[in-house]
Amino acid sequence: MDNRPVGVFDSGLGGLTAVRQLMEVLPNEDIIYLGDTGRVPYGGRSKDTIVKYAKQDMAFLTSFDIKAIVVACGTVSTVAFGEIEGKYGVPIIGVVAPAVKKAVEATKNRKIGLIGTVASINSKAYEKLILESMPEAEIYSTACPLLVPLVENGRINRGDIMIETAVREYLEPIKAMGVDTLILGCTHYPLLNDVIGHYMGDGVSLVSPGAETAYYVKRLLEERDISAERGHNAKYRYYVTDSVDGFSGAASMFLSKDVSGEVRKVDLSVYED
Amino acid sequence: MDNRPVGVFDSGLGGLTAVRQLMEVLPNEDIIYLGDTGRVPYGGRSKDTIVKYAKQDMAFLTSFDIKAIVVACGTVSTVAFGEIEGKYGVPIIGVVAPAVKKAVEATKNRKIGLIGTVASINSKAYEKLILESMPEAEIYSTACPLLVPLVENGRINRGDIMIETAVREYLEPIKAMGVDTLILGCTHYPLLNDVIGHYMGDGVSLVSPGAETAYYVKRLLEERDISAERGHNAKYRYYVTDSVDGFSGAASMFLSKDVSGEVRKVDLSVYED
Numbered sequence: 001m002d003n004r005p006v007g008v009f010d011s012g013l014g015g016l017t018a019v020r021q022l023m024e025v026l027p028n029e030d031i032i033y034l035g036d037t038g039r040v041p042y043g044g045r046s047k048d049t050i051v052k053y054a055k056q057d058m059a060f061l062t063s064f065d066i067k068a069i070v071v072a073c074g075t076v077s078t079v080a081f082g083e084i085e086g087k088y089g090v091p092i093i094g095v096v097a098p099a100v101k102k103a104v105e106a107t108k109n110r111k112i113g114l115i116g117t118v119a120s121i122n123s124k125a126y127e128k129l130i131l132e133s134m135p136e137a138e139i140y141s142t143a144c145p146l147l148v149p150l151v152e153n154g155r156i157n158r159g160d161i162m163i164e165t166a167v168r169e170y171l172e173p174i175k176a177m178g179v180d181t182l183i184l185g186c187t188h189y190p191l192l193n194d195v196i197g198h199y200m201g202d203g204v205s206l207v208s209p210g211a212e213t214a215y216y217v218k219r220l221l222e223e224r225d226i227s228a229e230r231g232h233n234a235k236y237r238y239y240v241t242d243s244v245d246g247f248s249g250a251a252s253m254f255l256s257k258d259v260s261g262e263v264r265k266v267d268l269s270v271y272e273d
Numbered sequence: 274m275d276n277r278p279v280g281v282f283d284s285g286l287g288g289l290t291a292v293r294q295l296m297e298v299l300p301n302e303d304i305i306y307l308g309d310t311g312r313v314p315y316g317g318r319s320k321d322t323i324v325k326y327a328k329q330d331m332a333f334l335t336s337f338d339i340k341a342i343v344v345a346c347g348t349v350s351t352v353a354f355g356e357i358e359g360k361y362g363v364p365i366i367g368v369v370a371p372a373v374k375k376a377v378e379a380t381k382n383r384k385i386g387l388i389g390t391v392a393s394i395n396s397k398a399y400e401k402l403i404l405e406s407m408p409e410a411e412i413y414s415t416a417c418p419l420l421v422p423l424v425e426n427g428r429i430n431r432g433d434i435m436i437e438t439a440v441r442e443y444l445e446p447i448k449a450m451g452v453d454t455l456i457l458g459c460t461h462y463p464l465l466n467d468v469i470g471h472y473m474g475d476g477v478s479l480v481s482p483g484a485e486t487a488y489y490v491k492r493l494l495e496e497r498d499i500s501a502e503r504g505h506n507a508k509y510r511y512y513v514t515d516s517v518d519g520f521s522g523a524a525s526m527f528l529s530k531d532v533s534g535e536v537r538k539v540d541l542s543v544y545e546d
């Protein structure tokens with residue numbers, strides 16, 4: 001038993017979709033969330049910059065007494081995971097391995113689609129891991145740079161011409177290849193489940209890395225016997241790098257419930273990168 | 274005569290639309306450009322964060338021996354200008370005053386439209402200055418948070434359903450009020466001159482703050498007798514906070530010509546905010 005909190009970070013608020021799953025799957029775990037809202041988005045930046053920001057995010061979270069860290073950011077998980085893994089004395093869980101496990105289980109025709117940020121797609125991280133466990137898989141990927149700003153502006157509903165157009169343009173070539181599984185490789189994208197699911201059709205399984213990661217974390221905590229006590233009253237703390245004002249409103253869209261917990265502002269530039 | 278460079282900064286690359294005008298209007302002036310590409314965009318962030326970043330931008334540029342600074346960022350010019358003006362020992366020119374002067378000259382029916390980032394529109398900076406010189410003006414403004422990402426993804430052409438939809442949604446209420454002048458209050462927007470001009474119609478004058486600012490700078494340098502010598506062979510230096518790779522490609526879209534000059538990466542977190 002270990003009631004210390006789990007740390008979770010993302011470039012901004014998208015990682016809260018993973019937090020939501022963690023809260024459901026692990027209702028007794030304390031969570032410390034860091035959203036780098038003063039520098040969001042990461043997905044169009046260079047590897048050097050993403051690595052630098054990820055190290056500052058890690059340095060901040062490991063300044064607390066925590067038992068594990070979840071990288072709830074598709075961009076950091078794909079671009080910078082190798083630069084942070086094993087270097088902070090705590091287990092670090094990214095979203096790639098859990099999503100790949102699920103996608104490989106789900107696909108029947110071994111044609112897997114993948115969407116993500118420019119940096120994530122360029123990294124080829126998903127391709128490498130999929131091919132390790134399923135060498136005959138065919139992977140069709142495309143970067144979708146407009147989906148994050150569209151989601152952040154609330155353009156998430158069917159019938160909205162802008163999101164429908166963007167989804168169709170990005171996914172048309174992937175759909176044409178006949179994939180039966182699609183990895184939503186950015187933690188903003190689960191908010192587009194409805195639009196993307198409708199466009200791709202019933203025969204295509206959508207894999208949300210954040211959701212799969214929550215089960216991965218549960219297993220890891222159990223294996224190491226560091227789960228929180230049953231009945232432990234979970235506490236949530238949120239840290240952001242831009243103003244705390246307005247956090248609750250945006251956060252409730254990603255969490256699909258009211259944020260309860262403390263929200264504070266932090267300056268990451270004083271943390272080592 | 275003063276051959277020292279003029280400093281120009283923006284949150285990212287949008288300010289290069291103003292640099293292009295400066296190069297045309299002041300072909301003998303050396304320019305040092307700073308684009309905070311590692312933290313772009315500023316327009317959705319809080320005032321505190323925008324002021325902090327603007328002060329670091331200023332501290333960096335004033336570490337050179339320069340004779341004036343142009344704030345080629347609509348968000349900083351509207352949100353943080355009062356916090357930096359008069360505090361660095363060099364003249365600082367924002368885009369608001371030049372744009373307001375032009376808009377007030379251009380309007381005949383005294384109905385002026387204004388578009389910009391969320392932070393710019395919330396600041397009411399344009400409204401205040403317009404009403405000082407034209408108290409009977411009617412100003413209709415709206416924040417357009419999706420225009421920057423759309424421009425940055427090259428969605429700038431007529432016939433593109435996404436940019437046409439966004440422009441129509443944002444501008445419909447302003448057009449309905451019968452404005453005869455529209456201020457494009459963000460340095461990304463001049464790339465949308467064609468789409469916006471077509472939607473608003475021939476009777477509406479579009480005011481590009483970056484273009485007006487170049488004339489303002491010319492007058493200021495002449496009045497203070499600090500223009501560069503005629504025949505001085507202007508040199509251009511560019512600094513960015515993300516990788517220099519890919520700068521040239523994106524920059525050429527904003528400058529409408531090849532970037533010639535030196536591009537370097539800088540870390541602004543070491544500069545005082």
